[in-house]
Amino acid sequence: MAISGATKITGIIGSPVKHTLSPLMHNAAFNHLKLNFVYVPFLVKPSELGDAIKGFKALNVRGINVTVPHKERVVKYMDKLDPLAENVGAVNTVVFENGNACGYNTDGTGFIKSIKSATSLHGKTVLVIGAGGAGSSVSFALSRENVRKLFIYDILGKKASVLAGKINSKKGLARAETTSSPERVATETDIVVNASTSGMNKKDRCVLDPSLLRKGMFIYDIVYNAKTQLLRQAERLGAGHMDGMEMLLFQGAAAFELWTDRKAPLDIMRKVITERR
Structure with a gap:
Protein backbone atom coordinates (compact mmCIF):
# COMPACT_ATOMS: atom_id res chain seq x y z
CA MET A 1 0.00 0.00 0.00
CA THR A 106 8.32 -14.34 20.90
CA ASP A 107 11.64 -16.08 20.17
CA GLY A 108 10.90 -19.06 22.41
CA THR A 109 7.51 -19.66 20.84
CA GLY A 110 9.01 -19.38 17.38
CA PHE A 111 11.77 -21.83 18.22
CA ILE A 112 9.50 -24.48 19.72
CA LYS A 113 7.00 -24.35 16.85
CA SER A 114 9.80 -24.70 14.33
CA ILE A 115 11.75 -27.54 15.95
CA LYS A 116 8.62 -29.56 16.74
CA SER A 117 7.83 -29.58 13.04
CA ALA A 118 11.04 -31.54 12.49
CA THR A 119 11.72 -33.68 15.58
CA SER A 120 10.34 -34.71 18.96
CA LEU A 121 11.62 -33.12 22.17
CA HIS A 122 10.07 -35.66 24.54
CA GLY A 123 12.66 -37.36 26.73
CA LYS A 124 15.58 -35.86 24.82
CA THR A 125 18.83 -34.44 26.19
CA VAL A 126 19.42 -31.01 24.66
CA LEU A 127 22.58 -28.90 24.52
CA VAL A 128 22.07 -25.17 23.96
CA ILE A 129 25.17 -23.25 22.89
CA GLY A 130 24.87 -19.56 23.72
CA ALA A 131 23.25 -17.88 26.73
CA GLY A 132 22.54 -14.44 25.29
CA GLY A 133 19.11 -13.09 24.40
CA ALA A 134 18.21 -15.81 21.91
CA GLY A 135 19.86 -18.54 23.98
CA SER A 136 17.91 -17.50 27.06
CA SER A 137 14.64 -17.58 25.12
CA VAL A 138 15.40 -20.99 23.62
CA SER A 139 16.51 -22.46 26.96
CA PHE A 140 13.44 -21.26 28.85
CA ALA A 141 11.20 -22.58 26.07
CA LEU A 142 12.90 -25.98 26.12
CA SER A 143 12.61 -26.20 29.90
CA ARG A 144 8.83 -26.06 29.50
CA GLU A 145 8.87 -29.10 27.22
CA ASN A 146 9.29 -32.72 28.29
CA VAL A 147 13.04 -32.81 27.73
CA ARG A 148 15.02 -35.21 29.90
CA LYS A 149 17.98 -32.92 30.47
CA LEU A 150 19.05 -29.43 29.41
CA PHE A 151 22.69 -28.44 29.16
CA ILE A 152 23.68 -24.80 28.63
CA TYR A 153 27.07 -23.61 27.42
CA ASP A 154 28.35 -20.10 26.86
CA ILE A 155 31.88 -18.92 26.19
CA LEU A 156 31.25 -16.61 29.16
CA GLY A 157 30.62 -19.27 31.78
CA LYS A 158 28.92 -16.87 34.18
CA LYS A 159 26.18 -16.12 31.66
CA ALA A 160 25.35 -19.82 31.40
CA SER A 161 25.33 -20.15 35.20
CA VAL A 162 23.00 -17.18 35.64
CA LEU A 163 20.61 -18.52 33.00
CA ALA A 164 20.56 -22.01 34.52
CA GLY A 165 19.91 -20.46 37.92
CA LYS A 166 16.91 -18.53 36.59
CA ILE A 167 15.43 -21.66 35.05
CA ASN A 168 16.03 -23.78 38.14
CA SER A 169 14.37 -21.17 40.37
CA LYS A 170 11.04 -21.75 38.60
CA LYS A 171 8.77 -24.64 39.53
CA GLY A 172 7.70 -27.18 36.95
CA LEU A 173 10.57 -26.66 34.52
CA ALA A 174 13.17 -29.17 33.37
CA ARG A 175 16.39 -28.88 35.34
CA ALA A 176 19.15 -26.97 33.58
CA GLU A 177 22.85 -27.70 33.99
CA THR A 178 25.87 -25.79 32.75
CA THR A 179 28.90 -27.30 31.11
CA SER A 180 32.39 -25.86 30.80
CA SER A 181 32.69 -27.32 27.30
CA PRO A 182 30.09 -28.54 24.79
CA GLU A 183 32.39 -31.44 23.98
CA ARG A 184 32.08 -32.78 27.55
CA VAL A 185 28.39 -33.57 27.14
CA ALA A 186 28.24 -34.33 23.42
CA THR A 187 28.13 -38.10 23.85
CA GLU A 188 24.87 -37.96 25.84
CA THR A 189 23.27 -35.21 23.75
CA ASP A 190 20.39 -35.94 21.38
CA ILE A 191 19.74 -32.39 20.14
CA VAL A 192 22.27 -29.58 19.67
CA VAL A 193 20.97 -26.02 19.37
CA ASN A 194 23.38 -23.28 18.38
CA ALA A 195 21.83 -20.10 19.75
CA SER A 196 25.02 -18.07 19.42
CA THR A 197 25.82 -15.64 16.61
CA SER A 198 28.95 -17.50 15.51
CA GLY A 199 27.39 -18.53 12.21
CA MET A 200 26.77 -14.89 11.29
CA ASN A 201 30.46 -14.06 11.40
CA LYS A 202 32.68 -14.14 8.34
CA LYS A 203 35.04 -16.45 10.23
CA ASP A 204 32.30 -19.00 10.87
CA ARG A 205 33.57 -22.07 12.66
CA CYS A 206 31.80 -25.19 13.84
CA VAL A 207 30.69 -24.53 17.44
CA LEU A 208 31.13 -28.22 18.30
CA ASP A 209 34.00 -30.53 17.40
CA PRO A 210 32.74 -32.20 14.19
CA SER A 211 34.13 -35.56 15.29
CA LEU A 212 31.57 -35.60 18.12
CA LEU A 213 28.56 -35.14 15.86
CA ARG A 214 26.74 -38.34 14.95
CA LYS A 215 24.00 -39.38 12.60
CA GLY A 216 21.43 -39.91 15.36
CA MET A 217 21.67 -36.31 16.58
CA PHE A 218 19.40 -33.48 15.52
CA ILE A 219 21.27 -30.23 14.85
CA TYR A 220 19.54 -26.83 14.95
CA ASP A 221 21.20 -23.50 14.20
CA ILE A 222 19.16 -20.33 14.73
CA VAL A 223 21.15 -18.49 12.03
CA TYR A 224 18.98 -18.36 8.90
CA ASN A 225 20.86 -16.30 6.32
CA ALA A 226 23.68 -18.76 5.64
CA LYS A 227 24.40 -22.48 5.91
CA THR A 228 26.75 -22.54 8.89
CA GLN A 229 29.67 -24.88 9.38
CA LEU A 230 27.65 -26.71 12.03
CA LEU A 231 24.83 -27.41 9.56
CA ARG A 232 27.29 -28.38 6.82
CA GLN A 233 28.81 -30.99 9.13
CA ALA A 234 25.36 -32.30 10.08
CA GLU A 235 24.43 -32.57 6.40
CA ARG A 236 27.66 -34.41 5.64
CA LEU A 237 26.86 -36.97 8.34
CA GLY A 238 23.28 -37.40 7.27
CA ALA A 239 22.04 -36.10 10.62
CA GLY A 240 18.71 -34.31 10.95
CA HIS A 241 19.25 -30.57 10.85
CA MET A 242 17.43 -27.26 10.58
CA ASP A 243 18.30 -23.59 10.30
CA GLY A 244 16.46 -20.67 11.87
CA MET A 245 14.20 -19.75 8.95
CA GLU A 246 11.06 -21.27 10.47
Whole structure:
Protein backbone atom coordinates (compact mmCIF):
# COMPACT_ATOMS: atom_id res chain seq x y z
CA MET A 1 0.00 0.00 0.00
CA ALA A 2 1.07 3.58 -0.55
CA ILE A 3 2.61 5.45 2.38
CA SER A 4 0.22 8.06 3.78
CA GLY A 5 -0.25 10.24 6.83
CA ALA A 6 -2.08 7.36 8.50
CA THR A 7 0.61 4.72 7.88
CA LYS A 8 1.70 2.90 11.03
CA ILE A 9 5.43 2.33 11.35
CA THR A 10 7.04 -0.90 12.52
CA GLY A 11 10.60 -2.10 12.12
CA ILE A 12 13.62 -3.85 13.52
CA ILE A 13 16.59 -2.51 15.48
CA GLY A 14 19.99 -4.16 15.65
CA SER A 15 23.59 -3.97 14.60
CA PRO A 16 23.95 -5.26 11.92
CA VAL A 17 20.56 -5.25 10.18
CA LYS A 18 21.55 -5.50 6.50
CA HIS A 19 21.07 -9.28 6.55
CA THR A 20 17.53 -9.29 7.94
CA LEU A 21 14.61 -10.76 6.00
CA SER A 22 12.07 -9.34 8.44
CA PRO A 23 11.16 -6.28 6.29
CA LEU A 24 10.46 -8.53 3.32
CA MET A 25 8.32 -10.87 5.42
CA HIS A 26 6.28 -8.26 7.29
CA ASN A 27 5.69 -5.93 4.36
CA ALA A 28 4.42 -8.86 2.29
CA ALA A 29 2.01 -9.69 5.11
CA PHE A 30 0.82 -6.09 5.44
CA ASN A 31 0.25 -5.85 1.69
CA HIS A 32 -1.60 -9.17 1.57
CA LEU A 33 -4.04 -8.05 4.28
CA LYS A 34 -4.20 -4.49 2.88
CA LEU A 35 -3.05 -3.02 6.19
CA ASN A 36 -1.67 0.53 6.21
CA PHE A 37 1.56 -0.48 7.92
CA VAL A 38 5.21 -0.38 6.87
CA TYR A 39 8.24 -2.20 8.29
CA VAL A 40 11.78 -0.79 8.02
CA PRO A 41 15.22 -1.70 9.41
CA PHE A 42 16.97 0.68 11.82
CA LEU A 43 20.71 0.36 12.42
CA VAL A 44 21.08 1.19 16.12
CA LYS A 45 24.42 1.05 17.93
CA PRO A 46 24.47 -0.07 21.59
CA SER A 47 25.35 3.45 22.75
CA GLU A 48 22.25 4.80 20.96
CA LEU A 49 19.71 2.28 22.23
CA GLY A 50 18.08 4.43 24.91
CA ASP A 51 17.77 7.39 22.55
CA ALA A 52 16.26 5.15 19.89
CA ILE A 53 13.51 3.90 22.21
CA LYS A 54 12.71 7.48 23.27
CA GLY A 55 12.60 8.47 19.62
CA PHE A 56 10.21 5.68 18.69
CA LYS A 57 7.86 6.81 21.46
CA ALA A 58 8.02 10.42 20.28
CA LEU A 59 7.42 9.44 16.65
CA ASN A 60 4.40 7.29 17.50
CA VAL A 61 5.97 4.14 16.07
CA ARG A 62 3.63 1.15 16.49
CA GLY A 63 6.20 -1.53 17.25
CA ILE A 64 9.65 -2.93 16.65
CA ASN A 65 11.52 -6.20 16.63
CA VAL A 66 14.80 -6.30 18.51
CA THR A 67 17.78 -8.32 17.32
CA VAL A 68 21.45 -8.66 18.29
CA PRO A 69 23.03 -7.14 20.25
CA HIS A 70 20.09 -5.45 21.98
CA LYS A 71 17.73 -8.18 23.22
CA GLU A 72 18.97 -8.09 26.81
CA ARG A 73 20.06 -4.45 26.96
CA VAL A 74 16.67 -3.15 25.81
CA VAL A 75 14.86 -4.59 28.84
CA LYS A 76 15.79 -1.64 31.06
CA TYR A 77 14.13 0.78 28.64
CA MET A 78 10.75 -0.99 28.79
CA ASP A 79 7.87 0.54 30.76
CA LYS A 80 6.08 -2.80 30.90
CA LEU A 81 7.24 -6.39 30.43
CA ASP A 82 5.29 -9.46 29.46
CA PRO A 83 5.82 -12.15 32.18
CA LEU A 84 7.73 -14.38 29.77
CA ALA A 85 10.08 -11.57 28.71
CA GLU A 86 10.61 -10.73 32.38
CA ASN A 87 11.52 -14.33 33.22
CA VAL A 88 13.81 -14.71 30.23
CA GLY A 89 15.43 -11.30 30.69
CA ALA A 90 15.28 -10.57 26.98
CA VAL A 91 12.91 -8.74 24.62
CA ASN A 92 12.62 -9.28 20.88
CA THR A 93 9.31 -7.49 20.26
CA VAL A 94 8.13 -4.09 21.49
CA VAL A 95 4.63 -2.64 21.25
CA PHE A 96 4.28 1.11 21.81
CA GLU A 97 0.95 2.00 23.43
CA ASN A 98 -0.16 5.22 25.13
CA GLY A 99 3.41 6.44 25.47
CA ASN A 100 4.63 3.16 26.97
CA ALA A 101 7.10 0.66 25.57
CA CYS A 102 5.77 -2.85 26.25
CA GLY A 103 8.31 -5.65 25.86
CA TYR A 104 7.52 -9.19 24.73
CA ASN A 105 9.53 -12.28 23.85
CA THR A 106 8.32 -14.34 20.90
CA ASP A 107 11.64 -16.08 20.17
CA GLY A 108 10.90 -19.06 22.41
CA THR A 109 7.51 -19.66 20.84
CA GLY A 110 9.01 -19.38 17.38
CA PHE A 111 11.77 -21.83 18.22
CA ILE A 112 9.50 -24.48 19.72
CA LYS A 113 7.00 -24.35 16.85
CA SER A 114 9.80 -24.70 14.33
CA ILE A 115 11.75 -27.54 15.95
CA LYS A 116 8.62 -29.56 16.74
CA SER A 117 7.83 -29.58 13.04
CA ALA A 118 11.04 -31.54 12.49
CA THR A 119 11.72 -33.68 15.58
CA SER A 120 10.34 -34.71 18.96
CA LEU A 121 11.62 -33.12 22.17
CA HIS A 122 10.07 -35.66 24.54
CA GLY A 123 12.66 -37.36 26.73
CA LYS A 124 15.58 -35.86 24.82
CA THR A 125 18.83 -34.44 26.19
CA VAL A 126 19.42 -31.01 24.66
CA LEU A 127 22.58 -28.90 24.52
CA VAL A 128 22.07 -25.17 23.96
CA ILE A 129 25.17 -23.25 22.89
CA GLY A 130 24.87 -19.56 23.72
CA ALA A 131 23.25 -17.88 26.73
CA GLY A 132 22.54 -14.44 25.29
CA GLY A 133 19.11 -13.09 24.40
CA ALA A 134 18.21 -15.81 21.91
CA GLY A 135 19.86 -18.54 23.98
CA SER A 136 17.91 -17.50 27.06
CA SER A 137 14.64 -17.58 25.12
CA VAL A 138 15.40 -20.99 23.62
CA SER A 139 16.51 -22.46 26.96
CA PHE A 140 13.44 -21.26 28.85
CA ALA A 141 11.20 -22.58 26.07
CA LEU A 142 12.90 -25.98 26.12
CA SER A 143 12.61 -26.20 29.90
CA ARG A 144 8.83 -26.06 29.50
CA GLU A 145 8.87 -29.10 27.22
CA ASN A 146 9.29 -32.72 28.29
CA VAL A 147 13.04 -32.81 27.73
CA ARG A 148 15.02 -35.21 29.90
CA LYS A 149 17.98 -32.92 30.47
CA LEU A 150 19.05 -29.43 29.41
CA PHE A 151 22.69 -28.44 29.16
CA ILE A 152 23.68 -24.80 28.63
CA TYR A 153 27.07 -23.61 27.42
CA ASP A 154 28.35 -20.10 26.86
CA ILE A 155 31.88 -18.92 26.19
CA LEU A 156 31.25 -16.61 29.16
CA GLY A 157 30.62 -19.27 31.78
CA LYS A 158 28.92 -16.87 34.18
CA LYS A 159 26.18 -16.12 31.66
CA ALA A 160 25.35 -19.82 31.40
CA SER A 161 25.33 -20.15 35.20
CA VAL A 162 23.00 -17.18 35.64
CA LEU A 163 20.61 -18.52 33.00
CA ALA A 164 20.56 -22.01 34.52
CA GLY A 165 19.91 -20.46 37.92
CA LYS A 166 16.91 -18.53 36.59
CA ILE A 167 15.43 -21.66 35.05
CA ASN A 168 16.03 -23.78 38.14
CA SER A 169 14.37 -21.17 40.37
CA LYS A 170 11.04 -21.75 38.60
CA LYS A 171 8.77 -24.64 39.53
CA GLY A 172 7.70 -27.18 36.95
CA LEU A 173 10.57 -26.66 34.52
CA ALA A 174 13.17 -29.17 33.37
CA ARG A 175 16.39 -28.88 35.34
CA ALA A 176 19.15 -26.97 33.58
CA GLU A 177 22.85 -27.70 33.99
CA THR A 178 25.87 -25.79 32.75
CA THR A 179 28.90 -27.30 31.11
CA SER A 180 32.39 -25.86 30.80
CA SER A 181 32.69 -27.32 27.30
CA PRO A 182 30.09 -28.54 24.79
CA GLU A 183 32.39 -31.44 23.98
CA ARG A 184 32.08 -32.78 27.55
CA VAL A 185 28.39 -33.57 27.14
CA ALA A 186 28.24 -34.33 23.42
CA THR A 187 28.13 -38.10 23.85
CA GLU A 188 24.87 -37.96 25.84
CA THR A 189 23.27 -35.21 23.75
CA ASP A 190 20.39 -35.94 21.38
CA ILE A 191 19.74 -32.39 20.14
CA VAL A 192 22.27 -29.58 19.67
CA VAL A 193 20.97 -26.02 19.37
CA ASN A 194 23.38 -23.28 18.38
CA ALA A 195 21.83 -20.10 19.75
CA SER A 196 25.02 -18.07 19.42
CA THR A 197 25.82 -15.64 16.61
CA SER A 198 28.95 -17.50 15.51
CA GLY A 199 27.39 -18.53 12.21
CA MET A 200 26.77 -14.89 11.29
CA ASN A 201 30.46 -14.06 11.40
CA LYS A 202 32.68 -14.14 8.34
CA LYS A 203 35.04 -16.45 10.23
CA ASP A 204 32.30 -19.00 10.87
CA ARG A 205 33.57 -22.07 12.66
CA CYS A 206 31.80 -25.19 13.84
CA VAL A 207 30.69 -24.53 17.44
CA LEU A 208 31.13 -28.22 18.30
CA ASP A 209 34.00 -30.53 17.40
CA PRO A 210 32.74 -32.20 14.19
CA SER A 211 34.13 -35.56 15.29
CA LEU A 212 31.57 -35.60 18.12
CA LEU A 213 28.56 -35.14 15.86
CA ARG A 214 26.74 -38.34 14.95
CA LYS A 215 24.00 -39.38 12.60
CA GLY A 216 21.43 -39.91 15.36
CA MET A 217 21.67 -36.31 16.58
CA PHE A 218 19.40 -33.48 15.52
CA ILE A 219 21.27 -30.23 14.85
CA TYR A 220 19.54 -26.83 14.95
CA ASP A 221 21.20 -23.50 14.20
CA ILE A 222 19.16 -20.33 14.73
CA VAL A 223 21.15 -18.49 12.03
CA TYR A 224 18.98 -18.36 8.90
CA ASN A 225 20.86 -16.30 6.32
CA ALA A 226 23.68 -18.76 5.64
CA LYS A 227 24.40 -22.48 5.91
CA THR A 228 26.75 -22.54 8.89
CA GLN A 229 29.67 -24.88 9.38
CA LEU A 230 27.65 -26.71 12.03
CA LEU A 231 24.83 -27.41 9.56
CA ARG A 232 27.29 -28.38 6.82
CA GLN A 233 28.81 -30.99 9.13
CA ALA A 234 25.36 -32.30 10.08
CA GLU A 235 24.43 -32.57 6.40
CA ARG A 236 27.66 -34.41 5.64
CA LEU A 237 26.86 -36.97 8.34
CA GLY A 238 23.28 -37.40 7.27
CA ALA A 239 22.04 -36.10 10.62
CA GLY A 240 18.71 -34.31 10.95
CA HIS A 241 19.25 -30.57 10.85
CA MET A 242 17.43 -27.26 10.58
CA ASP A 243 18.30 -23.59 10.30
CA GLY A 244 16.46 -20.67 11.87
CA MET A 245 14.20 -19.75 8.95
CA GLU A 246 11.06 -21.27 10.47
CA MET A 247 11.91 -19.71 13.84
CA LEU A 248 12.13 -16.35 12.07
CA LEU A 249 8.71 -17.02 10.56
CA PHE A 250 6.92 -18.03 13.76
CA GLN A 251 8.43 -15.39 16.03
CA GLY A 252 7.67 -12.80 13.37
CA ALA A 253 4.08 -13.97 13.06
CA ALA A 254 3.59 -13.60 16.82
CA ALA A 255 5.00 -10.05 16.69
CA PHE A 256 2.80 -9.21 13.69
CA GLU A 257 -0.30 -10.25 15.64
CA LEU A 258 0.70 -8.13 18.65
CA TRP A 259 1.02 -5.04 16.45
CA THR A 260 -2.02 -5.53 14.22
CA ASP A 261 -4.51 -7.68 16.18
CA ARG A 262 -4.83 -9.69 12.97
CA LYS A 263 -3.91 -13.29 12.28
CA ALA A 264 -0.59 -13.47 10.46
CA PRO A 265 -0.72 -14.89 6.90
CA LEU A 266 1.91 -17.58 7.47
CA ASP A 267 1.87 -18.97 3.93
CA ILE A 268 2.57 -15.54 2.43
CA MET A 269 5.32 -14.81 4.94
CA ARG A 270 6.97 -18.20 4.45
CA LYS A 271 6.83 -17.92 0.67
CA VAL A 272 8.67 -14.60 0.43
CA ILE A 273 11.48 -15.54 2.80
CA THR A 274 12.10 -18.99 1.33
CA GLU A 275 12.23 -17.52 -2.17
CA ARG A 276 14.98 -15.15 -1.01
CA ARG A 277 17.30 -17.96 0.14
